Amino acid sequence: MRTTRRALAAVVGATALLVTSACGPGEDDTAASTVEVFTWWAGGGEKAGLDALAGLFTESCPGQRFESGVVPGGAGVDAKQVLAARLQHNDAPDTFQVHAGAELLDHIDADQVRDLSAEYRTWGLRDALPAGLVADLTVNDRIYSVPAGVHRANVVWTNDQVLADAGILVAPKTLKEFIGNLERLRRSGVESPLALGRDWTQLMLLESVLISDLGPKRFSGLFTGTTKWDSRAVELAIEDYARIVEFSNTDRDSLDWPEATRLLIDGKAGYQLMGDWVTAEMAANTFSGYDSFTFPGNGMAFQWLADSFVLTTGAANPEGARCWLETVASPRGQQAFSVRKGSIPARTDAPTDGFTDYQLEAVADWRSGTPVPSCAHGSACSQPWQNAANAALGAFSTSGDATALRSALAAAAKQFIRQP
Known part of the structure; x- marks a missing residue:
């Protein structure tokens, strides 16, 4: 049930929780199962990257429909407040955006996100992602998020x-x-x-x-x-x-x-x-x-920082959310996302077609530089x-x-x- 969404947005002040559908072909198909993807990517290159993933998701996951649960605001300052209220009221989206690393610890402690270790094995992510990143994503021998791309902060x-x-x-x-x-x-x-x-x-x-x-x-x-x-x-x-x-x-x-x-x-x-x-x-x-x-x-x-997505324990459509995560994790998904958002793939085997000179330099630095968390x-x-x-x-x-x-x-x- 997601009937409390608008009321919960009011709890944190004037922040509006915008819920729109951005699924392309078949969006009027009432037989489709919706997957609510909660993010703070409301404009510019961030929204363009999200739209690219949404298009691939619609293409790759027949019978699933993308539903955008977006709360505007840089770095998710407002979105995180809305999300916390929704989770507290058992109104979890199917998946939500989170920065990979220590930011996820409180959600893990509260049993709000599912272990994705099996999916990592099935999707070959342990081999496709740098070992250091996998280590940073691992908590008590389990992995709870799928990175969509890597950015450089400094x-x-x-x-x-x-x-x-x-x-x-x-x-x-x-x-x-x-x-x-x-x-x-x-x-x-x-x-x-x-x-x-x-x-x-x-x-x-x-x-x-x-x-x-x-x-x-x-x-x-x-x-x-x-x-x-x-x-x-x-x-x-x-x-x-x-x-x-x-x-x-x-x-x-x-x-x-x-x-x-x-x-x-x-x-x-x-x-x-x-x-x-x-x-x-x-x-x-x-x-x-x-x-x-x-x-x-x-x-x-x-x-470094890595935008990532999780599978919530309260997901209404866990299988649809898994298909979203697989789209995010795929080489094609990481390339399409990064081209539009200006990030680089977390995967080391993703194509770099359409990347700018800066992105190509960042890919090289990601492989040779000294990783420092933020x-x-x-x-x-x-x-x-x-x-x-x-x-x-x-x-x-x-x-x-x-x-x-x-x-x-x-x-x-x-x-x-x-x-x-």
Whole structure:
């Protein structure tokens, strides 16, 4: 039963839960069984990627009909609230989008998602996915999600004309050089040299700074307890972060990531730290005057996140949901999804037809770089931990109190790190 869906959306405020059908041929066939796919992909390249998967699903799974349960909002900030309310009220969708990794732990603990280990064997995913990714997806020898694609988070995007007008022609290699360029942009008349959005986008920026100042190994240790948040090294990194935020737009707390990207496209900023899904947004806005580079000081670190889907224990149509997951897991599905969304396949054997030069470079880096998880996108930390970090950064964005930020982050780590 899904009769409570609209009421549950009201529980979390003004967020609208949009439920539409996007299934193509046969959508008026009353004999078809619907599969509700819950996501936050409501526009741009994200929706284009979802639409591509929906088309393949309709083609590959006769008798099944795609039903989109979409709640707009970058990184699923609003969608996760709606989903939590629905699961609490036993109104689960058949499958829902989740970031692979630690973000799924609470759903596993609550017995809200099914073990997919048997499907992994049947579909050959243990051989098709990198061993390191399979290890990150495994919880107590079981796997609960199917990744649709992999994104890189620690990438800086540029407006080449804005930089050229300020005399900046070379990508910075260090944090010091990056801050120097931000200063140069402001002197040249750019009020907000760095385009920045709300909460989770600020966490992305902090993470990139931490990787530069701590290195990949010590950064990853922040989420396992081997690196302390109250260390002097973290204190210095937060000081670097605070300095960088000074060069961002003052309305950052009211902007979602596409709106921040718009500042870059419109020439109101020279840089934006954002995952590589931003390329689809650039294309949707017919903007080609950009370039990109790994965040200064990050070296070969590939900060990854993987959009994935699960099979809920409360699914009304579990077989249809399995067919959706098999479509998502297929080489053809991963290629079609990535072409439109700007990601790269999680599978190492998926075709790369239609990929941009950036995507081909990312595929190579995925195979050779140093994988680093992201708390902002759920691969490094649980959802409650992520919420606490976002709240701490939101408070800092208003107050500018770096000491309070450091204390709040250390307290969140103490509360949420799981002891072995």
